[in-house]
Amino acid sequence: MKEFIEGSMAVARGVAVCRPHVVSAYPITPQTHIVEHLSELVADGILDSQFINVESEFGAASVVLGAAAAGGRAFSATTSQGLLLMGEVLYNISGMRLPLVITVANRAVSAPINIWNDHSDAMVFRDAGWIMLFAEDNQEVHDMHIQAYKIGETREISLPVMVNMDGFILTHAYEPVDTISQKDADDFLPPFDPVVKLDVDNPLTMGPLGEPQWYLETRYRIQQAMLEAKPVVKQVAKEFKEKFGRWYGDVIDGYRMDDAEIVYVAMGSICGTIKDTIDELRDKGEKVGLLKIRMFRPFPGEEIIDALKDKQKVIVLEKALSLGASGMLSDEIKAAFYATPHRPEISSTFAGLGGRDISKTSLADLYHKVKGERQDNMFVDLKEELV
């Protein structure tokens, strides 16, 4: 059923039909509406779940870890500083192979204090053993949660999933969203059947001392599960399309790519603005396209190579950077191309940090600059007078 709802509500409704047993979170802007909506659904008896408003994000992550360890389906949401505070627990969740879902309403990181959107928070945890998905709009993020549980809970994978959506730009935007009914959700997502759980009849220990004799193998197993997750993500996207008729690409998605010579690469809501920019540039005869990255972990290197290998130039537009190095996304794309004979020219560009608007004009200017010559570590719309 199509409803005109806020992005946070789209997430809450998408999560609620997954029937989580436990929802735990701590208030932080711009995430708060997500769990507020969920707390209402729980309090009104629509969602049969335990909701707990804990004392910190560290507590929230720990609660959902405990819930998943006990065999429950668990959910939390956070952003920015809250995600950083969860950090220690995030590694424990993946280390214990607990397939829960956390939504991150992507936001910049302090200091200075900034509550607006970029991807600096999520990218910190790219090495933490979490499957990382990025949504472009509110329909996609609504649909992404049921897929996230299905992917993470696949027994061979058994890994947590981080669903990323741009803070404010999506969380606070109202859009028509075709919401998933409980019946359809139940048909699509089977009950959680954990590989391991705390059970009095079959006692086990989770997260004990991992001595040097076997710690390395735990990392190897997570790495293998990550690599095996890629076909699962694709399969789940396909099944979702068959059931619901909606398709966003699987791990990547292309827009006007067929004859494109220059291609933008980006993640999240900015893809919408880029598509509009591309349409305008195409009207003027420019051969330009977009490669949208839906999944950052596991990294879809082969798919990206396949999509970009015949292109002349690539503009990687990132909302985060590794200070002292370059962009995480562009670095990994460059690394993926290392062993290939044909490589496009790749520009690393940073835009929208701390919520700076990225306009179509800026994107078109960037296109023309890159068309002229490669841009290396370029900050889009940098105010020269302030630096």
Added chain:
Amino acid sequence: MSTASTIVYNYLRSKKKFPHVWCPGCGIGIVMGALLRSMADLEIDKNNVVMVSGIGCTGRMPVYCDFNTLHTTHGRAIAFATGVKIAKPNMKVIAVVGDGDGLAIGGNHFIHAARRNIDITTILVNNRIYGMTGGQYSPTTPWQKIGSTAPHGNVEHPFDICDLAKGSGATYFARGTVYHATQLQVLIKAALQKKGFSVVECISNCHTLYGRLNREGSAVKMIQWMKENAINAKVAEKKSPEEIEGKILTGELWNIERPEYTEQYERLIERLGGKPPAEEKPEEKEEAVTQ
């Protein structure tokens, strides 16, 4: 006694940072006013003050105050303040926190600073809810009251902040309300003069969220409630438990002497033959610049 205009001129970033972000009718301004008047009365050199805050409505206070100010991460004001005080034991360190910021996510820092009895004056604005993020229940939301995350009533019980501070080792605790602005000023003044971890709980109103969710009316009505329900602890002593049921006990509720952390640390250094922390020496600063 300083006049209002000299306080505004001396202690507020009046030309740069106003208007403030707080809702009209919020009690935080009264707390800030009481704090600044206390400091003016004590003639505290503003350059020798460090005001530290975390995130939340109260966390905005250092933005408006013209001291050395440190605006830190959510819940960590007292931890950052501890670092400042250890590095600069001679400075007056004030932590301004809210109930969510100071007692939920930052609760651990609160109890451990109290246990150490480090000389930090903590101004805790208790509006019983997370105001800035939209009215989620906090560790001081009373049982059964409504929050946006407890639409049918809170099933958790609140902290008694006085007991928490006492039990953790704080040497001074007072409680006031934003209705009793003059009393608040007196209590904050005493706290500022106390050598040790001192806490002033300032009962404030969040009519925008707490008041609306719990049908407690406008700012005026909520502050009126404080007038009618606050009872001075000394008066309360003479009343029966039934008579003080549900009332807010105000005034100085705890004041003891215990060795203060930074003084003890200095003594330890002295005893072991070390050099005590240097006073501010301008020439050292110059050296540092030329190096």
